[in-house]
Amino acid sequence: MQDPSLSRRAIVCALQIAFVGLDAFARPAWAQSIGAWGTPGFQQIDDAVPVFNSTAGVYHIGEVRLAGGGISTFAGGVGFTTVVRADGTVASWGANGVGQCDVPHGLGNVVAVASGGVQEGVALGHTLALRGDGTVAAWGDNSFGQCAVPAGLTGVVTVAAGGMHSLAMTSGGSVVAWGSNGFNQATPPVGIASVVEVAAGWYHSMARTAKGSVICWGRDDAGQCAVPVGLQGVRAIAAGARHSVALSETGQVICWGDNTDGQCGAPATLGSCVAISAGARHTVARRANGEFAAWGFNYTGQCNIPPALGSVVRFVAAAWNNLALRSDGTLVIWGDNTSSQSSPPSLGAMPKAIRAAEMHVAGIRADGYVFCWGNNYAGQCSIPASVTTATDIAVGAGHTVALRPNGTVACWGWNTDGRCDVPNGLLGAVGVAAGDVHSAALKSDGGIACWGANASGQCSVPADLTGVVKLAACGEHNLAVTAEGVVRSWGSNASGQSAVPAGLVGAIRIAAGRHHSMALRPNGQVICWGSNAFGQCVPPSGLSAVSEIAAGYNHSAALRSDGTVACWGLNDRGQCDVGQGAGRARAIAAGGGNTMVAWAPACVADVFADGRVDGADLAVLLARWGVANAAGTGDLDDDGFVSGSDLGILLSSWGVCP
Numbered sequence: 001m002q003d004p005s006l007s008r009r010a011i012v013c014a015l016q017i018a019f020v021g022l023d024a025f026a027r028p029a030w031a032q033s034i035g036a037w038g039t040p041g042f043q044q045i046d047d048a049v050p051v052f053n054s055t056a057g058v059y060h061i062g063e064v065r066l067a068g069g070g071i072s073t074f075a076g077g078v079g080f081t082t083v084v085r086a087d088g089t090v091a092s093w094g095a096n097g098v099g100q101c102d103v104p105h106g107l108g109n110v111v112a113v114a115s116g117g118v119q120e121g122v123a124l125g126h127t128l129a130l131r132g133d134g135t136v137a138a139w140g141d142n143s144f145g146q147c148a149v150p151a152g153l154t155g156v157v158t159v160a161a162g163g164m165h166s167l168a169m170t171s172g173g174s175v176v177a178w179g180s181n182g183f184n185q186a187t188p189p190v191g192i193a194s195v196v197e198v199a200a201g202w203y204h205s206m207a208r209t210a211k212g213s214v215i216c217w218g219r220d221d222a223g224q225c226a227v228p229v230g231l232q233g234v235r236a237i238a239a240g241a242r243h244s245v246a247l248s249e250t251g252q253v254i255c256w257g258d259n260t261d262g263q264c265g266a267p268a269t270l271g272s273c274v275a276i277s278a279g280a281r282h283t284v285a286r287r288a289n290g291e292f293a294a295w296g297f298n299y300t301g302q303c304n305i306p307p308a309l310g311s312v313v314r315f316v317a318a319a320w321n322n323l324a325l326r327s328d329g330t331l332v333i334w335g336d337n338t339s340s341q342s343s344p345p346s347l348g349a350m351p352k353a354i355r356a357a358e359m360h361v362a363g364i365r366a367d368g369y370v371f372c373w374g375n376n377y378a379g380q381c382s383i384p385a386s387v388t389t390a391t392d393i394a395v396g397a398g399h400t401v402a403l404r405p406n407g408t409v410a411c412w413g414w415n416t417d418g419r420c421d422v423p424n425g426l427l428g429a430v431g432v433a434a435g436d437v438h439s440a441a442l443k444s445d446g447g448i449a450c451w452g453a454n455a456s457g458q459c460s461v462p463a464d465l466t467g468v469v470k471l472a473a474c475g476e477h478n479l480a481v482t483a484e485g486v487v488r489s490w491g492s493n494a495s496g497q498s499a500v501p502a503g504l505v506g507a508i509r510i511a512a513g514r515h516h517s518m519a520l521r522p523n524g525q526v527i528c529w530g531s532n533a534f535g536q537c538v539p540p541s542g543l544s545a546v547s548e549i550a551a552g553y554n555h556s557a558a559l560r561s562d563g564t565v566a567c568w569g570l571n572d573r574g575q576c577d578v579g580q581g582a583g584r585a586r587a588i589a590a591g592g593g594n595t596m597v598a599w600a601p602a603c604v605a606d607v608f609a610d611g612r613v614d615g616a617d618l619a620v621l622l623a624r625w626g627v628a629n630a631a632g633t634g635d636l637d638d639d640g641f642v643s644g645s646d647l648g649i650l651l652s653s654w655g656v657c658p
Contacts, residue, residue, distance in 0.1 A: 070329035076318020077115030077125040077161070078280070079338060083331065084110050090129055095375065097359070100125035100140035105574050107137055116161025117141065118202050118241075119280070119319065128159040128166055136168055146179030162200030163241075169198045175207055185218030201239035202280070208237045214246055224257030240278035241319070247276045253285050263296030277317035279335075284317045294322070302335030338376055357395040357434075358553070362402075364390050370402055380413030387412075394473070396434035401441075403432045409441050419452030433473035435491070436514075440478060442471040448480065458491030474512035474551065479519075481507050487519050497530030513551035513590075520549050526558055536569030552590030559588045604636055605653040613653045621650055 074083040080094030080101055088109045092101035100117065109132045117125030117140075126140030126147050134155045138147035144164045153176060158169040165179030165186045173194045177186040183203045192215060197208040204218030204225050212233045216225035222242040231254065236247040243257030243264050251272030255264035261281045270293055275286040282296030282303055292315070294303035302321050309332060315324040321335030355362055359375035368389030372381035378398040387410045392403040399413030399420055407428045411420035419439050426449050431442035438452030438459050446467040450459035456476040465488055470481040477491030477498050485506035489498040495515040504527060509520035516530030516537050524545045528537035536556045543566055548559040555569030555576055565588060567576035575590070605613045624635070624642040636646040 071325055071331055073112055073314065074316065074323055074325065074331065075113045075115040075127070075161075076316055076321060076323050077127065078117035078119045078319040079123045079336075080115065080117075080125055081318070081323065081333065082113045082115045082127050084113055084129075088132070092127065095123050095125065097375075098124055098126075098141040098143075100127060102139055102574070104137055104139055105577060109133065110137075112159060114159045114161040114166075114200075115318070116146075116163060116166070116200060117319070118163035124164065126161060126164075126166070128161050128168075130156055130159050134171070138166065144180035148178060150176060150178055158198055160198045160200040160205075160239075162205065162239075163202030165200065165205070167198045167200050167205055169195055169207075173210070177205065183219035187217065189215060189217055197237055199237045199239040199244075199278075201244070201278075202241040204239065204242075204244070206237050206239050206244055208234055208246075212249065214244075216244060222258035226256060228254060228256055236276055238276050238278035238283075238317075240283065241280040243278065243281075243283070245276050245278050245283055247273060247285075251288060253283075255283060261297035265295060267293060267295060275315070277315060277322075279317035279322070280319040282317065284315065284322055286312075286315065292324075300336035300338075304334070306332060306334050355393055355395045357397060359398070360395060360400070362393050362395050362400045364393050364402075368405065372400060378414035382412060384410060384412055386410060392430075392432050394432045394434035394439070396439065397436040399434065399439070401432045401434050401439045403429055403441070407444070411439055417453040421451055423449055423451055431471050433471045433478065435473040435478070435512075436475050438473070438476070440471060440473055442468055446483070448478075450478070456492035456494075460490065462488065462490055470507075470510055472510045472512040474553075475514035477512065477517070479510045479512050479517055481510055481519075489517060495531035495533075499529060501527060501529055509549050511549045511551035511556075511590075513556070514553040516551060516554075516556070518549045518551050518556060520546055524561070526556075528556060534570035538568065540566050540568055548588055550588045550590040555590060557588050557590050605650040613650060613655060618650060621646055 070086050072084050072086045077100060080092060082090065082092040084090055090103045090107055090110050090113065092103055094101060107129060110129045111132050112130040113127060115125060115127045117123060124141040126138060129137045136149045136153060136156055136159060138149050140147060142148060146164050146166050153168060155170045156168045157171050160167040162185060165177060168176045170176065175188040175192055175195050175198060177188055179186050181187055185203050185205050192207060194210040195207045196210050199206040201224060204216060207215045212235065214227050214231055214234050214237060216227050218225060220226060224242050224244050231246060233249040234246045235249050238245040240263060243255060246254045248254065251274065253266045253270060253273050253276060255266060257264060259265060263281050263283050270285065272288045273285040274288050277284045279302060282294060284292060284294045286292055292305045292309065294305060296303060300320055309324060311327040312324045313327050315322065321333060324332045326332060360372065360380050362372040364370055368391065370383050370387055370390045370393065372383055376382060380398050380400050387402050389405055390402040391405055394401045396419060399411060401409060401411045403409055409422045409426055409429050409432060411422050413420060415421065417437050419437055426441060428444040429441040430444050433440045435458055438450060440448055440450040442448060448461045448465065448468055448471060450461055452459060454460060458476045458478055465480060467483045468480045469483050472479040475492060477489060480488045487500050487504050487507045487510060489500050491498055493499055497515055497517050504519060506522055507519040508522055511518040513536065516528060519527045521527065526539045526543060526546050526549055528539060530537060532538060534554045536554055543558060545561045546558045547561045550557045552575060555567060557565060557567045559565055565578050567578055569576060571577065605617055621642060626642065635642050636649045
């Protein structure tokens with residue numbers, strides 16, 4: 001976790017992608033490239049261009065366009081979204097509790113994806129990726145072997161992801177299944193052949209043969225495997241959680257199985273259709289005239305077709321939301337957004353601060369606007385109306401703390417142990433910090449206020465601690481630096497994280513991990529102490545000239561003055577596989593299992609990151625011309641508005657980027 005008293009322009013400790021707000025704010029010009037590696041609670045892609053975002057109650061409409069090559073295909077799971085770029089690489093965002101958004105490092109040549117999962121108490125998910133050579137990659141929840149692709153599996157032309165099982169169809173028309181098999185959903189019927197399409201529900205499977213017949217197997221508690229007698233001439237199939245859908249050659253939509261929410265009650269006025277898809281408890285169809293219809297469960301607006309959807313080339317119904325790709329490359333997503341699966345968020349122009357916990361992210365734009373995304377199970381991303389702007393922010397395990405410009409503190413989210421019970425009369429705060437189950441504030445007089453759980457003494461501030469200028473917290477301990485550069489720590493010391501090395505003085509930065517602590521000396525030397533179970537307290541040999549540090553749960557990172565990044569410690573999720581572009585790094589941060597870096601672009605004016613500065617980039621700039629406090633793409637010099645100086649930068653860079 002990062003030192004919350006730091007006010008650099010872009011402390012990027014986040015885990016996400018580009019947020020599309022009503023003001024369509026985007027990344028600042030100097031940070032057009034923002035990369036993350038490892039496992040955040042919610043994942044990021046670094047080339048999302050903001051288009052539009054609107055939320056009304058629980059109903060959400062989001063639009064996103066990828067810079068450069070755009071989107072070729074996509075899939076939606078339970079609370080997460082997966083897309084394939086035109087170059088065959090994959091991006092994913094949304095819920096990531098079981099690694100369903102942890103795209104394997106180096107994965108490419110992908111031509112199709114399928115995302116599945118179940119939600120029965122907690123959301124689980126996994127993704128299958130079909131490569132151009134007919135092989136399959138898988139990641140995410142593997143509790144039942146659904147990501148254990150059978151050895152030697154080749155010649156695959158289609159994949160489908162069920163609740164906790166996986167399907168693959170080969171070029172020979174056979175079906176291969178693996179994963180959970182409690183209802184025989186991963187046991188294709190003997191003799192099944194000449195298959196041309198497969199689909200997977202939460203606990204059942206479907207196949208369509210070349211002759212247009214439908215075969216279902218697996219759980220049949222709601223009749224989802226009771227194929228209507230005489231059903232023939234089928235040209236498409238889809239599977240929901242507990243219902244099945246077929247499209248006949250005549251354009252008729254046939255549904256069977258669970259109809260609790262009306263997901264099998266196609267509208268009488270539906271007419272002839274050309275395509276179908278099924279969410280967990282809703283169904284979507286495209287009419288022959290290009291219009292869309294949706295019916296079934298609609299609590300999060302997944303059945304409210306957005307107005308002016310436009311020319312759609314492909315659509316998919318995910319568990320609780322829908323996705324449609326327009327011909328112009330824009331991906332429109334509507335419905336549930338609980339896990340930000342419908343709104344890949346942006347850091348905004350010149351973010352002042354951004355912090356990451358294990359399951360959510362919060363930040364502050366340069367204008368003080370507070371934004372938050374990720375898991376909202378405890379309301380940690382439901383920003384109070386009273387928090388219009390903030391000067392500092394911190395995130396804990398299910399709660400968020402913000403410092404208002406007037407020196408008061410707001411806190412929201414999980415409060416079972418009082419971590420959001422801000423002390424009455426707390427005024428004059430200049431910084432905030434948050435551990436897992438406690439919160440703290442740095443006061444203008446150098447004192448510290450602390451509230452919440454105190455089982456490890458994390459809220460028992462030492463009586464002799466005064467003159468504090470920096471404060472950090474994570475897990476169940478705190479770090480502080482006094483005006484004299486003395487480092488103090490209190491709270492849990494189970495791993496030695498509060499045992500500050502003797503003689504440590506003159507620290508200019510501090511960072512707190514869950515079980516270890518870090519400090520940076522003026523000479524660029526990094527000091528670590530506490531748990532070293534994964535080598536997180538052993539900086540690389542020769543590490544020097546460090547300007548910034550960050551501590552994750554079990555790993556550490558450092559930014560050198562030359563813009564390069566070093567990372568060490570646990571690397572089970574690639575959090576220490578330093579990503580591309582890190583040679584131009586400007587800020588770093590570390591979360592539960594990820595590392596994030598903001599770096600300066602090689603070519604500032606290349607808005608679409610396609611290696612060229614041309615008319616497409618100019619059009620974006622002109623569309624934002626004259627906008628004050630633009631906070632959006634086009635403000636190349638970060639002066640707050642789009643003007644002639646930005647045009648000059650663009651024209652001087654015209655052509656192929658170096």
